[in-house]
Amino acid sequence: MRLVVFHYHDRPGGVRAVVERGLPLLLARLGKVAEVVLLLGEQGDPGWAGALAGRLGGVGLRVVVERELGYRPGGKLGARAQALLRAVLAGPEVLLWAHNLSVGRNVGLLGRLPTLCAEVGAELWMHHHDWWWDGRWARWGDWQAAAVGSLEEALALSVPVGPGIRHFCVNRADLGWLQLRAGQAAQWVGNPLPSEDGVPRGERREAAAWLRERSGGRPIWLAPVRALRRKNIAEALLLARWAGEAICLATTGGASSPEEELGSSRLASAARRQGWHFLPGVLAGSRGGPRVAALLAEAEAVVMTSLQEGFGLPYLEAAAQGKPLVGRALPQVQANLAALGCRAPGLYRALPVGSGRCDEAAEARRGAAGRERWRGVLPPELAVPEGPGADDFGSLSLDAQLEVLGSGRGLPGEAPRPQVPEWPLEARGEHWAERFWQRPPTLGAAEPLLAEVQRRLGDWMERPLLWL
DSSP states (O other): OEEEEEESOOOSSHHHHHHHHHHHHHHHHHOOOOEEEEEESOOSOHHHHHHHHTTSTTOEEEEEEOGGGSSBOSSOOOHHHHHHHHHHHOSSSEEEEEEOGGGOSBHHHHHHHHHHHHHHTOEEEEEESOOTTTTOGGGHHHHHHTTOOOHHHHHHHHSOOSTTEEEEESOGGGHHHHHHHHGGGEEEOOOOOOOSSOOOHHHHHHHHHHHHHHHTTOOEEEEOOOSOGGGOHHHHHHHHHHHOTTOEEEESOOOSSHHHHHHHHHHHHHHHHHTOOEETTTTTTOSSSOOHHHHHHHSSEEEEOOSSOSOOHHHHHHHHHTOOEEEEOOHHHHHHHHHTTOBOTTEESOOOOOSSSSOHHHHHHHHHHHHHHHHTTSOTTOOOOOOOOOOOGGGSOHHHHHHHHHHOOOOSSOOOOOBOOBOOGGGOOOOTGGGGGSSOOOOOOOOOOHHHHHHHHHHHHTOGGGTO
16 A cells, blocks of 8 residues: 655644654554655655654655645646646555645645545545634635635535545544534544653753743743634733743744734734743744753643644643643533543633723724624625624733733633643553544535534634634
């Protein structure tokens, strides 16, 4: 068998972690793979591919890079890219493990790949980490540029059904509606569990010294995230300051786009002006820094205040290392943790703000202006819901969050505090690879997904930080 692993790029992040942890497990389960092909639209870190090759137990790894398979706005897949795909996928027994096509960053590839696999006889496993309709509506123009005429058509292309196609989601909460479309050909797999091997003592000492040098010896709360709006870093900073003036919040990653850079810079500037202890993006652009696992091992606590989470890996990593964890109890993450026998008592559902802690009239104007902009972006099948109805720090825009942070006033109620997750050793067995073979892949009724997308849009509009 030839196992082809596709992702748009090899940048650090959740998908790369799933590939590097999961690929050896899949090889052991399949047992007959003669070659692995790593198919990328962009390669920026050849060292990662080299390290991955060393973990495959002697199975050869070939790296194929084609820019047309990376992030591309609109249009059809070109003849050269199609010819390359045919060559890579042709053969008597080929399995394509394709990651995050459903994020919609290459509509031409997403539309052509299922048909191409059927033509050459390759099996297609679509591994869904995120969905393009979760807050990425500015890309609706890409679908129109690819001659997709309606939202219903775009959603059908995003979750294709047919013989030889299987779907795997990382969040158990997605499984019910995904099976409406794909039947038992859709399964939940979660994410590969963190290694039970601890971080070596010497590496931990080096990470501890590295952190002390940057924090001035202050205790570190670590948010192992990039500077994305949905990661809600201002809330992590609020929790750290609420817990003690000496605590320093550190985040691992930087911004990944110009629009994210603006918000990240504003938060960092406010922290400098106010004297808040904040180390944003300590590993951004660094090739010589510690591993995230080592930083997590030496942090006093782990903070996960995301408003929408596609992976949930840091929750499991904190649990595996026995680190105190504080953060939001997101439905999809909670469902995953429960399925894996892990309970995180340090998670909270909301952080009430109370009245008078920000300019509420200005916040209402910001929300109205943002919703008006979205009305010009969304496809006609969707209506923009009205404003947020929750009194929650996570339901504020960054402007309002900075006002609350700058006021120096605490929030009503008791502060959430980090607590060590409860994850019994007997519940930690690694069955991730086996979940790919839970049931025979029978097709469903191919129900439309529009109702689910309408519901998700309403959830996003409850939190301006996700879309302003």
